[in-house]
Amino acid sequence: MTHNFIPCLAAALLLGGPAAFAQKTYLHCGHLLDVRSGRLLAQQTVVVEKDRIVAVQAGYAAGGPQDKVIDLENRTVLPGLIDCHVHLESSPSRNSFREQFTLNPADVAYRAQGNALTTLRAGFTTVRDCGGSGVNTSLRNAVAQGLVPGPRIYSAGVAISATGGHMDPTDGLSDFMMDKLNPGPAEGVANGPDQCRQAVREQFRRGADLIKIASTGGVLDLSKDGSGAQYTEEEIRAIVQTARDLGMPVACHAHGAEGIKRAVRAGVTSIEHGSLLDAEAIQLMAKSRTWYVPTIIAGKSVADTTRQHPGYFPPVIAAKALSIGSQLQATFGRAIKEGVRVAFGTDAGVYRHGQNALEFGYMTEAGMPPIEAIRSATLNAAALLNETANLGTLEAGKLADVVALDGNPLQDITTLMHPSFVMKAGEVYVNK
Template identity: 50%
Template sequence: MNRTNAALLACLAAVPHADVGAATSATAATQALHCERLFDSRSGRVLGEHTVLVRDGKIVDVLPGRAKLAEGTGSTVLAGRTCLPGWTDLHVHLGGQSSPQSYSEGFRLDDIDFAYRSVGYAEKTLLAGFTSVRDLGGDVAPHLRDAINQGLVRGPRIFAAGKSIATTGGHADPTNGYNSELSHLLGPPGPTEGVINSIDDARQAVRQRYKDGSDVIKITATGGVLSYAKSGDAPQFTVDEVRAIVDTANDYGYKVAAHAHGTEGMKRAVLGGVTSIEHGTYMSDEVMSLMKQKGTWYVPTIYAGRFVADKAKVDGYFPEIVRPKAARIGAQIQDTAAKAYRSGVKIAFGTDMGVGPHGDNAREFIYMVEAGMPAATALQAATIRAAEVLGVDDQGEIAAGKRADIIAVPGDPVADIGNVMAVDFVMKDGVVYKQP
């Protein structure tokens, strides 16, 4: 943690302070946004012309038509554009980004290198229209969150998991792939490092995440695609271990997200009470039924699946132990998302960005629509539904009293989902970061 703090301090020293100050300076004056169209995330309908009034980082009123403004009110005219609530990506990793060098970089680079990179990744994500993210695994994220909240760097609002919780040899065991000499030197990781093997370990690991300043708990309920291990779908927790994590998380007001590809691991995670299943590649009818029964959310991350399946075709992009998992599992996720949507499972938006390039997050909308989800439903998944997953009631819609997180795209994204790739206005907490 000390190394990460030092890394972020070094990053901040390199930030052009004049630019950041301009973006983060608050004003008590009322601002008006004239939107040619407005997406109502509760109904999923695109409404006609509206004027949105913003003051002190909050939406104070939403008026139909081109409202007459009081003297001194600043205004921005978003002609030809649709205003939407700022999007939320419920599954990102801002501390890194996939490349053929990713595995060796873990040994060659220092925390400071990853921290420098995270600052740029955060800004790209914000400028793509994502005013909030849930970072599901990475030591940099809680500190990056704090720097953004303090106005030191630009980025989305971060709900940070910190270190994911795994079992020995599981997807988030940080020593996977180490040789015997290095493993012996470092010793087996334990709950402090997020690796558990018992109910008591499970409780300790959650409490450590609380101590580290996490906002949410992430577990790796099955093997993973990109970890240096053979299985991508074997279950890796008992139901009792999951339940101990969830119960302890509830003590601290945390929700629990479960990375899961295999059917049995998903089933155990749902029975254990997790809030969401991430990826869900081999989700069975039984698991879908359990999820509907218990109200468990599904975050498909179709983008990541398609990205790794594509890169598995490239010689040398992944280690050979990873390549067959990427080809097999990655290609399946979009079909699973389609089946889950038809079945009535609750779906929210997430990309697993960091697997693919940060800033390209909105492409997930296009893949969701390809899977059979109506465009309006896909947009709701990243707005009002994402807020439900997070357990917050101050974002996810353009309405009086909510955070002034507002973005705009040319045209009508419900009529043409491709418009999501052209975000040209971004406001977060009443501060404009991008405009036509």
């Protein structure tokens, strides 16, 4: 059979066929952060073929003449970062409430795509969008199809809460408007176990990857209180069981302790924010292995904006921003001391997109070691997404999501704010 090798080789070369000559990219890494061990490995080569890492080798290896070498020899290389709580459709503005009535879906889509690209360039190659209008799911599809650049998106579609809850779009409106709009399960407003099941199925039908609910009120809605429990444990359990049947995790927005405890007992996958966690709730989360996505930057941002820019928020929001938002960092510090599992998330959209890495500094200020903060946005975040086979480390077989920095993040966590190289699925988006 060997007499056929040369003609077949020539034909493959002439026709651009799939012979074993696909171009590989060799990333020469001055230091590579092994997030599993926490060690920096000197002079490593990451070999990328198409969208996957095919090898990680000691020393600076090179392939054939058809292959490409990228020099990262003066940089620290680590896996692409994952933000488990963003809102790509949103941007902070004094006009946020009014924009609900003035922006068309196309307006929202163009803004969301810009926010997505900004996020990718900031080194976040994967995000979990925790609630929007449904544009978030369409944007996920457009990115996956290569129509627009952006991070890999896991979309919650439209988030779900009770009447008067965080996702009720009629909060703060006149009685006439409340009656006129009258949102139901399809719009993310559900009461009682049956409507809660219907709301989950609606988001499944629309293609969501996960379910996002609110078991308490929120800060940036026009309801008067963000801390009280707003779903019964029975309602949350109906959501969790329905979502589990459909293969979907449940992320739960919650500030107040009682709403958190009900959600954890009902089996949600993660608690988002958790601003007012008490000792019992922290212990319950640690025992149940419930993920905590803290979003410290969001709490700081709304509290700081309220203090520095009087009138930026309506009075009802400003009061909640000061009473709830300012407590988040201290709460996070208590939670990590008790062993609660943490996945990185920021609530981008509450603050300006692209500043996501500020969260690392707030986490370390609260007592988390830098390597653990980085793990929260790599190993842990991949585990929360159930994507450890594809994301979270630089290893053969994983998607080629790679970030490089000009400094050492274990010594200076702020270097994560300024990635000088970003690759997602083998494609380079930043190389300064």
